[in-house]
Amino acid sequence: MFIIYLFLIIFVQNLDVINGQEIRTCDESYCRNPQNGVCKEIHCVGKDKMLYKNATTCGCCHKCIKILEEGDPCQLSMFRTLPESVCGPHLKCQQVDRDRICRKISDIPESDDETVGLCERELVDLDKYSVGKPVPECDDFGQYAPKLCRNGTLCHCVDKNGQRIFGSATYDKSDDMDCCE
Structure with a gap:
């Protein structure tokens, strides 16, 4: 009985696919493996850009994100990915009528936004x-x-x-x- 239990533990620990989904193990070899994608060279220069380090799966690659100004259109949320742009300092993306724009936090009443x-x-x-x-x-x-x-x-x-x-x-x-x- 103990041998069967031990076998099951070893089998599950070494299992790379469960229910058809690959399980990633983030070790040093993952980022060096070309099958997992190659990091693009990034030129993130300028006051309207911000470098997010280790932004991709397993922290392999960096990403350059555009910093938006007041009044610029924005996205409220992204599911499981980093956005291409974010509102700058002291700004927050908020729904205004049908649009989503970057607004000054001081212009957003506290009762309207507890996420600040x-x-x-x-x-x-x-x-x-x-x-x-x-x-x-x-x-x-x-x-x-x-x-x-x-x-x-x-x-x-x-x-x-x-x-x-x-x-x-x-x-x-x-x-x-x-x-x-």
């Missing part, structure tokens, strides 16, 4: 309401980056909502900080 991160909203509102407040650093999802520094003097760790958590250091030692997210 707290950090992104604070960053947009910083000029309007705050003097001397530290400028937050936001991640790609509009949440707070794990570290917040105040005017080159003191840094402390924050959670994704910008609330201070354990961990602080002087600015000159901030590169050594290990803030948990």
